[in-house]
Amino acid sequence: MTALTGTRALARLALRLDRVRLTVWVLGLAVMPMATAANYLTLYPTEADLRAVSGVLTNPSLVALSGPLFSVSIGGLTAWKIGVTEFILVGLMSLLTVVRHTRTEEETGRLELVRATVVGRYAPLTAALLVTALANLAIAVLIALGLMATGLPAAGSVALGVATGLVGMLFAGVAAVAAQLTAGARAASGIASAVLGGTYLLRAVGDTGPTWLSWLSPTGWGLHLRPYAGERWWVALLFVGVTALFVTAGYALADRRDVGAGLVPDRPGPAQASPALRSPFALAWRLHRGLLLGWAIGLALTGAVMGGAATGIGNLTSPNQQLTDILTRMGGRTGLTEAFLAAIFGIVGMVAAAYTVQATLRLRQEETSGRVEALLATRVGRLRWAASHLTIAALGTALLLALSGAAGGLVYGAQVHDIGGQVAQLLGAALVQLPATLVLAGFGTALIGLAPRLSSLAWAALIASVLLVEFGALFGLDQRIVDLTPFAHVPKLPGSAFTVTPVLWLTVIAVALGAAGLAGLRRRDMPVA
Template sequence: MNSLTGTRALARLALRLDRVRLTVWVAGLAVLPMATAANYFKLYPTEEDLRAVSGVLTNPSLVALSGPLFDVSIGGLTAWKIGVTEFILVGLMSLLTVVRHTRTEEETGRLELIRATVIGRHAPLTAALLVTVLANLAIAVLSALGLLATGLPVVGSVAFGLATGLVGILFAAIAAAAAQLTESARAASGIAGAVLGGTYLLRAVGDTGPTWLSWLSPTGWALHLRPYADERWWVALLFAGFAAVFAAVGYALAGRRDVGAGLLPERPGPAEASPALRSPLALAWRLHRGLLLGWTVGLALTGAVMGGAAVGIGNLESPNQQLTDILSRLGGRSGLTDAFLAAIFGVTGMVAAAYTVQATLRLRQEESSGRVEALLATRVGRLRWAASHLAFALLGTALLLAVAGIGGGLVYGAQVHDVGGQVGRLLGAALVQLPAAWVLAGLGIALIGLAPRLSTLTWAALIVSVLLLELGALFGLSQWVVDLTPFAHVPKLPGAAFTVTPLLWLTVIAAALGVAGLAGLRRRDMPVA
């Protein structure tokens, strides 16, 4: 038996398990570029319209947000608008898929059972990479065909599809290496996710400052492949080379560790537990602290970078209606700088909501792993256990938004010589996103309590919210459809009038969902596989 024996069977199993999840990912990511291009054909039907909008899109603040515009055409505008979003989403899909079929299988013990059959040592990793690569190839091909169907040039469409697929394949390889480092699937996803977030920040800084920083980011490479603008095909070699390196590292590390173990050693605990661990809240802090710390650092850096980028939006010599329209789609109408900041903190709110979902679903993870049974065998009740985790989901999100607002306020305030005033304004702009994020926490606990097998749909709700809010106006969707996301009801601060009513309604909805979920959790059987 060689190390790849059983790869085909494991790949078929992975495809069967992910048949719905991957289908949604592939279909959604393939349709986004095509729909964006089709709507741009309607929005900018003449060359004059394109020239009018192209000048403002070179503003440093917009470049930090979406990257540089390399060509004044429908294709170039499509690549500018949807490119970064597409690359981040395909990277996220890839890393989650690889970790799910490697480290998660080990953590739950299922892989050990499978390895008791005729399965080679490297077969699970190979199957996970194979399935993820196939999904990325499907996205690349379908994206290119969709762009071609709108009437865009063949070469540029192929380049955009290639860039999308290569980003996904590279992050699949990065996740393959990260999955070997730690015993926890959550930590492995966190490592790969931190790399993904770091690539966005490097690109944002590099595209508006030292150019070489953008070349340290795979997201930057994808943009610099320049679809529809004198394509640089040699950039694809960067993806191929680094993907091969990370995949080789993943295979080498997989061959050096035991099943279920990680390369990073787990620190042995003390012989006796600290008195501070006598409560469920203390145990929840122990479980959540690493995740919360990582997210806090990331959101603080994001707020600082975007706060610094906001200064450039006010330097436009002749703002026009096209720029106002673009910023209005992102959020806010009162002044270009305020509109940009409102857009930034609207996105930051949805990013922080990813932590909210992750922390909330920790309840389900503890249940499915079997660890909660030992805890509930003591005097700890279900509601007390659930409340300990929800405290970090709710208050942790508030902390993340606060540090993002403070970081943005400090950097932006220093540049406009008004630190005291801007910290308060941007802190408020960040914290108004909190009730919308809490709605997702309420949805998560409702699904865990009432339909635990569907709890991962909380992630789907977040992704749909992002797409509706960011692309709903561009796609010409009715306002009632966009209003389905809780983030559509958040006041667009700074600049817009502050109204407390929608925030109260969002809080009430979150509370109602949470109460329903806790009631279901209290009554249903545990655990549910």
């Protein structure tokens, strides 16, 4: 038996388990560039139209958001609009896939049973990387074919597909390392996701400031491969080299640890718990605090970086109708700066919702791991246990939004010499996103209580919300479809009048979904595998 024995069988098993999940990811990521290009062909049919819009897309604020525009063409505009989004999503797909088929399998104990058969030491990690590589290859090929089908140049189409696939594989390598460091899948996903978020911030700062920072970011490399703008194929070598380093490190670290353990050892707790852990809420806080701290740092930095970038949008001396239309779709209806800030905090709200979903689904994780049975064997009831986690999910989301708004207000306010006014204004712009995030928490709770095996659909709801809000207008979708996402009903602050009605309705929907989920949780069997 070799270290790779059983890789083929494990890869087939992973493909079977993920056949629906990966199909949705692959098709969604492949269709977005093609649909974007097709809509731009309709919106900007002449060279004059392209030149009119391209002049304003070089504004530093928009560069920080989506990257630089390298080519005044339909292809260049498509790469500008879709590139960073594709890179973030494909990186997320890849890291989640690798962690799911490595660390999650270990944490649940299934991998220990599998390795009791004829399976080599490196087979699980190799199978996870192979499955992820196949998904990224399919995405790259379909992106290239789809863009060429719209009439765009073949070289640029292939370059954008290759860049997307290479970004995905690099973060698969990052996840391969993260899965060796900790004993928990959630922590491994958190580490890899933090690296992904950090690369976005590096690119945003580097594209508007010190250029060398952008070259430290894989999302920056994807843009600097320059699809449709004189492709730099040598940039692909950066991806290949760094991915190889991460994958090699992943295998080396896997060789140095025991199954089920991480290289960073768990610290043994005291023999007796402190009085602060005598309630379910205190225990839930202990379980959530590390995750919340990481998210707090990330969103505070995001708010500060984007708040600093907002001043550049005001430098546009002759904004045209195309820019106004773009920013109006993104959020806000009065000044350009207010529209940009509304767009930024709309995105921040959806990012914070990822924490909301992750914290909510901790209920399901506690159930499937078997830990909740020991807790419920005491005087703690189901509703009290669930309420403790949901309270932290809601309050934690509010804290994340507040930190982002305050950081953005401080930086932007310092630049316009109005710290007090801007902190208050951007706090409002951030916190108004809270009811929409709570709808996703309520949806996740409803799934856990009524259809626990489908609880992962809470992530699908979040991804669908992002796509509908960001690309619904561009793709010409009926507004009734876009309105299916809670974020479509959030008041666009600053820049628009605050209306309490949609906020109240979102809150009512969130409470109703949560109540339905808790009622189901109270009545159904536990645990449900």
